[in-house]
Amino acid sequence: MPDSSSSPRDQIARKIIGFWISQMIYVAARLGLADLLASGPRSAEDLAQATGTHAPSLYRLLRALASEGIFAETEGGRFEQTPLSECLRADVPGSRKAMALMMGEEHFRCWGELLECIRTGRTAFERLYGQPIFDYLAEHPEQARLFDAAMTSIHGPETAAMLDAYDFSGIRVLADVGGGNGSTLIEVLRRHPDLHGLLFDLPGVVERARPALEAAGVAAHRRVVRGRVVE
Template identity: 45%
Template sequence: MAELGVADHLAHGPLDTEELAARCGAHAPSLRRVLRELASIGVVRPSGDDRYALTEEGSVLRSDVPGSIRSSMRMLGEESFWYAMGKLPETVREGSSAFVSKYGELYEHLARHPEISRIFDDYMTARADAFTRGLVTRYDFTGVGTMVDVAGGRGSILATVLRANPDMRGILLDLDHVAAHAGDVLAAAGLADRCQVVAGNFFDSVPSGGDVYLLASVLHNWGDDDAVRILRNVRHAMKPGGRVLILEVVLPDDAEPHLGKDLDLRMLAIFNGGSERSRQDYAKLFASADLELGQVVELGAGASLLEAKPI
C-alpha cells in the first residue's frame, strides 16, 4: 500500500479497482487481492461493487498528512533494508553486518543509488518531524548566534529551529550528494540568506565558530571510536563556551519496553559498530572528547536531547 501510493490515490474519494490499478501502475487482479486484505485490517473499506475508500486509519499512509508513516513503511520494505533484517541471524552469528557484506557501508550504498537515497531522506525527514517540534519548544536557544547542524540532511531540522529563532544563523554540513538538496530545502523555506550549506565529511573537520553544534541521529551510526572522533572535531571547532547537542533515542538502563531497543536491532543489522546508547554510554563518549554531559531534555517520540559542554 505504501510503495504503490494507494492512500494518495484514494485521498479524494473511492475508486474501483481497475481505476486504482491504472493510477498505481499495478496489475488489477493482483491489486484486488491486496485490497481485500487491506480492507480486513481496516486501512481501506469497501464502498460499492469492487470499489474501495480510504479509512481514517489508512490515511496515515498518505504522503501529504502530518505524522505520515508512508516513508517509514517504504524504507522498511526497501530491498536492501529488508535483506538486512532477514539476515539478522547471520549478523548475530558472525558479529558483523550481513548488509555491509553485501551492499557496503550504508551511506556509500545510498550515494550509489539515488532512488534509495530519496526514500531514506524522506524517511529521515518524516521521522524528525515529531521530535523537532519538541526541540524548538523544550530547549532554550536564547543567545545562540550560529548553530551548526552536523550531518544535517536536507535541512528540515535546521529550518525549523531557524524559523523559531529569527535572530539565529545556521550552517549545515553534509556529504556532497546530500548537501546539494539541502540548499534547495532551505531556500524554499525562505532561509537562504541565513544559512550556509557546506559539503564535507565530519571525520575530516566541521565548520568552525558555531555557538551550538547539533548532531541529530548521527552518533548512533558509529562505533565508540568513530563517535569520539566526530565529537573531538566538534569540540575543536566550537567557540569558547559553545555547546554540543546530541539528539538521539536514549536507552533505559532497565528491562522496560522501549522503542530504542527495536531500533538498536536495526542498527545491528545495518551497521558495523552503530548502536543506540544509554545516558551513561553517552557520558563516557563525551568524557573521551573532553566534554561533559549536562542536561537531558525529553523531546517526545522516543527522542532525547543531550547537552554537553567543554570540560
C-alpha cells in the same frame, strides 16, 4: 504493550508474521493506492487498471490491508480511505509514504541478514550491496530522496515539540551534527532567524540539503560543513 486479551501463543504468532503487514503496506505505497483513493472510493478493478496490476490479487491485498484498518471496504465492494491509509498519501503533512517505501526495499532485504550480522558483526547493508549505506545513497539519487523524506517524516513532530520546549535565547551559533537534509535546522532557523546555523554531515548529504535550505529562505543564516561524525 502485549495484548492481554489473547494467549501468549497467539501474541507471538502475530509478531512472527509482522513482516507480512509491513510488506503489504509497502506494496500499497509503491502502487500509490492511498493517492488514488484521495478523491473517493474506487473498486479493486478500477485500481488494478490504474496501477497495471492483477485485479483479483489486488482485491485480496486490499482486503488484507482493510483487516488492519488500512483502507476500508464499502458495501458496494469499493475501497475507501481510513485514518491509517491517509498517512500513506504523498501530499499530506507528516506523510509516511516515503518511510514505507524505504523500509520495504533495501532495508527490508537487510533484515533477512540479521542472523549473519549477529554471528559475524558485519553490517547487512554492506554484505548485500557491497558498500556502506551512505556511499550507496550518494550513488542512487532516488533512494537518497526517499531516505531524506522518510527521516523528515519521522522527526517532524519531535522537532516541533523540541522547539516549543527549548529556550534558544543566548545562543548565537547552533550546530546540527549529522543533520541530514537540514529539515530540523530549517525549522529552528525559521523560528529563530537571529541564529546562525551550522549543518554538519557527509559531503553527499549536505549537498542534497542545499536546495532545501535555499527554498526555505534560511540560506543566509546557515553554513554547511562536510565530514564524518564518527571520525
